[in-house]
Amino acid sequence: MVHQFPALIIAVPLIAALSTPLIGWKSSNRCYYWAVLTLALVTFFAIGLLRSVILHGPISYHQGGWAPPWGIEYYVDYLSAFILPIIAIVSLLVIIYSKHSINKELAGRQMPSYTLMLLMITGLMGIVVTGDLFNVFVFLEIASLSCYGLIASGQGDAPLATFRYIIMGTIGASCYLLGVGYLYMVTGSLNLADVSHLIPPLYHSRVVLSAGVLMLVGISLKMALFPLHSWLPNSYAYAPSSASALIAPLFTKVAAYLMIRVMFSLFQPDFFVKIIPATTVITWLAVTAMMIGSFYAIAQNNLKKMLSYSIVAQIGYIALGIGLANKAGLTGALLHILNEAFTKGCVFLVVGAIIYQTGDCTIDHFKNLFRRMPFTMGAFTIGVFSMIGVPPTCGFFSKLNLLMGCIVDHHWVFVAALLISTILNVIYFFRVIKVASFEKPEADYNRKIPYDQIRMQEVPLSMRIPIILMAAGILLAGIFSGTITNTILIHIIPAGF
Amino acid sequence: MKTFILALIIIAGSLLIYGTQDMPNWGDPQSPASTHVSPYYIQHSMIDMETPNIVSSVLADYRGYDTMGETTVIFTAAFVCLLLLRRRNKEQGDQ
Amino acid sequence: MLDLLLSKYNYWLYVILMMIGLYAMLAKRNLVKKLIGMNIFQTAVILFYVSISVKTGHVDVPILPYHHHGHEQAAINVAHYLNPLPHVLMLTAIVVSIATAGVALAVLILIYRKYGTLQEDEILKINKEVGA
Numbered sequence: 053m054v055h056q057f058p059a060l061i062i063a064v065p066l067i068a069a070l071s072t073p074l075i076g077w078k079s080s081n082r083c084y085y086w087a088v089l090t091l092a093l094v095t096f097f098a099i100g101l102l103r104s105v106i107l108h109g110p111i112s113y114h115q116g117g118w119a120p121p122w123g124i125e126y127y128v129d130y131l132s133a134f135i136l137p138i139i140a141i142v143s144l145l146v147i148i149y150s151k152h153s154i155n156k157e158l159a160g161r162q163m164p165s166y167t168l169m170l171l172m173i174t175g176l177m178g179i180v181v182t183g184d185l186f187n188v189f190v191f192l193e194i195a196s197l198s199c200y201g202l203i204a205s206g207q208g209d210a211p212l213a214t215f216r217y218i219i220m221g222t223i224g225a226s227c228y229l230l231g232v233g234y235l236y237m238v239t240g241s242l243n244l245a246d247v248s249h250l251i252p253p254l255y256h257s258r259v260v261l262s263a264g265v266l267m268l269v270g271i272s273l274k275m276a277l278f279p280l281h282s283w284l285p286n287s288y289a290y291a292p293s294s295a296s297a298l299i300a301p302l303f304t305k306v307a308a309y310l311m312i313r314v315m316f317s318l319f320q321p322d323f324f325v326k327i328i329p330a331t332t333v334i335t336w337l338a339v340t341a342m343m344i345g346s347f348y349a350i351a352q353n354n355l356k357k358m359l360s361y362s363i364v365a366q367i368g369y370i371a372l373g374i375g376l377a378n379k380a381g382l383t384g385a386l387l388h389i390l391n392e393a394f395t396k397g398c399v400f401l402v403v404g405a406i407i408y409q410t411g412d413c414t415i416d417h418f419k420n421l422f423r424r425m426p427f428t429m430g431a432f433t434i435g436v437f438s439m440i441g442v443p444p445t446c447g448f449f450s451k452l453n454l455l456m457g458c459i460v461d462h463h464w465v466f467v468a469a470l471l472i473s474t475i476l477n478v479i480y481f482f483r484v485i486k487v488a489s490f491e492k493p494e495a496d497y498n499r500k501i502p503y504d505q506i507r508m509q510e511v512p513l514s515m516r517i518p519i520i521l522m523a524a525g526i527l528l529a530g531i532f533s534g535t536i537t538n539t540i541l542i543h544i545i546p547a548g549f
Numbered sequence: 550m551k552t553f554i555l556a557l558i559i560i561a562g563s564l565l566i567y568g569t570q571d572m573p574n575w576g577d578p579q580s581p582a583s584t585h586v587s588p589y590y591i592q593h594s595m596i597d598m599e600t601p602n603i604v605s606s607v608l609a610d611y612r613g614y615d616t617m618g619e620t621t622v623i624f625t626a627a628f629v630c631l632l633l634l635r636r637r638n639k640e641q642g643d644q
Numbered sequence: 645m646l647d648l649l650l651s652k653y654n655y656w657l658y659v660i661l662m663m664i665g666l667y668a669m670l671a672k673r674n675l676v677k678k679l680i681g682m683n684i685f686q687t688a689v690i691l692f693y694v695s696i697s698v699k700t701g702h703v704d705v706p707i708l709p710y711h712h713h714g715h716e717q718a719a720i721n722v723a724h725y726l727n728p729l730p731h732v733l734m735l736t737a738i739v740v741s742i743a744t745a746g747v748a749l750a751v752l753i754l755i756y757r758k759y760g761t762l763q764e765d766e767i768l769k770i771n772k773e774v775g776a
Contacts, residue, residue: 124614164628168625171621186615186736187614187618194622197622197626197744198629201747204751211751215675215678215755219748222744230692233692237573238582240586240587259568259571259572262564554671555671557670558667558670559663562660569655569659572655574652575655576700578699578700582696582730583697583727595720601708603728615736623739626746633753
């Protein structure tokens with residue numbers, strides 16, 4: 053049964069997305085329950101795949117029965133099995149949360165929104181599970197197109213931000229496609245395992261060098277690695293709350309997964325370390341991303357824009373871990389992908405709850421928010437601790453691994469950059485917490501109520517529970533990070549690191 | 550600004566042209582792309598599928614999964630247009 | 645040098661087409677021109693792929709002559725038929741590029757409804773006046 057899961061994990065959300073218009077044309081509640089049911093099933097498949105890969109090893113599924121390289125192969129190994137439950141659980145919690153939020157912000161347009169959300173999850177799952185290079189492009193475009201649509205439906209400056217994102221995202225996908233074309237031209241095959249066996253004799257040919265560089269540039273554009281990050285802050289800041297909570301934790305991290313795939317499974321790690329010094333370039337760009345993201349985040353007054361710049365900085369951490377190309381660095385990068393998915397999911401859900409309750413997310417308007425929304429802001433505090441790196445949240449362990457990876461290779465500049473950016477994270481996040489909890493004006497900002505009479509006005513239960521579960525997920529991931537490292541991550545790291 | 554972009558474009562273009570030196574010649578029948586996977590398609594398309602059009606048989610059968618992805622892309626684009634452009638008569642006039 | 649040019653000139657042409665598209669995407673101020681540049685870029689990649697499938701000599705398109713059942717089939721000589729795989733991949737890529745262009749045009753309609761113009765500098769000026 054588990055051997056059918058790689059196909060089912062794509063087929064189920066796809067069929068659900070195709071039938072959402074039939075089910076929910078008039079009633080948006082039915083769309084919501086249909087989406088929750090689908091994602092519960094997808095989570096079951098993802099966890100089943102993870103369990104099967106841990107117990108029995110990688111799973112290979114031949115689409116249509118044709119053997120690779122003549123047909124398309126789905127290959128679930130430890131890396132894919134690690135990422136799949138992350139996507140499934142985060143998207144399940146966000147969709148559970150989305151009922152009231154979508155009814156308020158996208159009234160009358162719920163059915164297309166749920167369809168596009170399910171399609172985006174299909175696309176992301178497809179990128180992770182497939183073993184064929186062109187198939188990655190097709191699913192990348194499914195995910196990207198639904199992303200564009202979800203972001204453009206927001207308020208304010210959303211359409212212009214989306215247009216910039218479309219232009220830059222298409223350059224990225226086309227560069228990746230061109231890289232795949234170069235590899236096809238010199239090997240004749242599109243299967244990932246097949247190409248990775250055929251290209252080592254050709255490592256010094258200019259075509260393979262260009263292919264590697266083109267694929268990395270394209271993936272960096274999708275991943276928002278500095279200097280190709282300028283589409284991200286505006287896009288995620290103006291999107292509707294549920295859409296940004298779904299896209300922000302997942303999309304850039306799946307692009308980071310793709311970068312790990314290309315750098316360590318498709319090409320041998322030596323290619324990007326010795327033949328092209330791509331890892332050096334990536335680590336320096338990552339350090340710049342950390343600094344620039346943190347500096348811009350300090351200057352923001354809109355909480356959503358600040359979190360979007362924080363994403364740019366955290367992608368810098370992940371890219372640093374990938375670029376270090378040693379055991380601790382890659383472990384840190386993978387743990388940071390897990391951490392980022394849950395943390396950004398938690399804080400974007402919190403921002404959505406604040407917008408639902410108070411109407412905007414300007415930080416200066418947050419006075420007494422801790423008293424009015426204790427559960428939400430408590431979860432926000434846990435998310436902040438994880439981004440700073442306070443034990444026992446997962447952020448502490450991922451940063452520890454990254455620091456050890458830098459120290460092992462004697463990159464003292466990177467160690468300094470990690471510590472400085474941690475301090476900058478503390479500055480801008482504690483400003484939010486300080487405004488929300490420690491300021492006691494004479495009257496509450498919006499309602500002119502005396503301080504002692506402020507009562508708790510929390511968001512509805514269907515929004516509160518996913519937020520609390522995400523915060524619990526951050527703590528659990530931190531407490532069990534040793535187990536995760538020893539059972540799953542050990543097998544992902546290439547031999548020889 | 551435009552001269553900076555023009556310089557960037559010229560550098561990128563020359564790097565790409567530099568990368569074309571090692572490519573197989575145009576139309577080489579012994580290139581890896583023509584000898585590795587595609588001979589199987591040409592020789593077995595009639596045997597496996599009784600279809601004379603090899604492009605159709607690859608598109609619909611050997612790599613039919615990609616075609617499913619492509620139709621999903623069209624569906625996604627249609628729903629994006631539905632989400633963005635549908636006017637609700639009372640609320641949206643001319644914004 | 646001349647030999648190099650003659651045997652690989654098709655790749656040079658696609659690189660030039662790609663760079664024209666990239667310049668239009670980055671340097672033009674009108675949003676529709678950026679969109680057209682994006683389309684040119686994607687078309688260059690598609691043409692590049694299709695050029696991989698060419699074989700010199702006496703070659704046919706990849707459609708086999710159809711024999712009715714009962715007739716014997718001649719052995720199929722691979723060198724007489726073009727490589728079908730890049731054509732297949734590019735059918736998908738063309739569809740993807742059209743879908744992206746459709747989404748971009750929908751977003752452009754939204755931008756036009758909101759700002760009344762499609763010039764990027766005018767939109768930024770309107771934003772600055774309103775949002776200041």
